[in-house]
Amino acid sequence: MMVPVALLLLGALTAVLAPRVFARASWTEREPVVALWMWQCVVVGVLLCCALSMAVSAAAAWKAVRGHLFAPAPHGVIDAYALAGSGPWAAATATVLAAGGAWTIVMLTREVAEARRRRRHDRAELLVRSPLLPGEKRGTDRLLVLEGDRPETWWLPGAPSQLVITTAALRRLKGRQLDSVIAHEQGHAQARHDWLLHCSGALARGFPQVPVFAAFRDEMHRLVELAADDVASRRFGRMTTALALVELNEDKGVFGPCPSPRAHVPQRVDRLLAAKPRLTAARRLRLTAAGALVPLVPVLVAFGPGLHTLG
Incomplete structure (x- = not known):
């Protein structure tokens, strides 16, 4: 009856x-996807270890x-x-x-519910800032322009999703710069990065004592921005x-000596200006295959004794 123990040890x-391997990896900024x-x-591999260990343990107990x-x-x-x-x-x-599995479902449900509540609040706020004209319906336009003194753009997920941009941003961004910002937000929408953020946030809040989930949440927030930057830079240039990015954030204090909530913006700008080459296609393929093996290992451990017997 070593399979549940082996699965738990593998998951731990x-x-x-x-997180330690990723912290030492130098290629993640070059290939955020x-x-x-x-x-x-x-x-998924860690969660599979727990789920399969639970199944085999339950089969042994009852x-x-x-x-x-x-x-x-x-x-x-x-x-x-x-057994x-x-x-x-x-x-x-x-x-x-x-x-633990039930708590994960509860936290994910809570995260999705809170996200929907925030979207309803944001859409109600947008309705106040940009009231509808007679006969106009909200949500029919994918782009919404707001009067505003601060240059801001953000993607509002939902059905349908909308890109919101202020008039100050329109005045600052010239030509292809505006196109790159729109491409950045479209990259978020097409890859459904909001779901990655929901799942990582739910796991980190539900299990704050598990460092891998906190690292997962932090890295998701960082990597989705880098991936969207790459979508924009491949179409309109680094x-x-x-x-x-500089035009949108230079008045927000992010480029000063004091740390700010947007401290990642200068790092994103430096990364774009450094223009490091991508990994070779062969190495990307090897890394992708190595990642796919991680959730496969607990499956092989769980089914190993049965497959050995049948063989």
């Missing part, structure tokens, strides 16, 4: 090592679960897992992991995108 090892993929694979879980399997497969010899810890492990 992945949760501990993954690949880094996003690998981070998702790591988190015959009813065992009957449903191993119903289509030959009798020899059940013997390979040595009958498990101690009382199997029920406790299954219960704790099930509670210099144009960097200048657009």
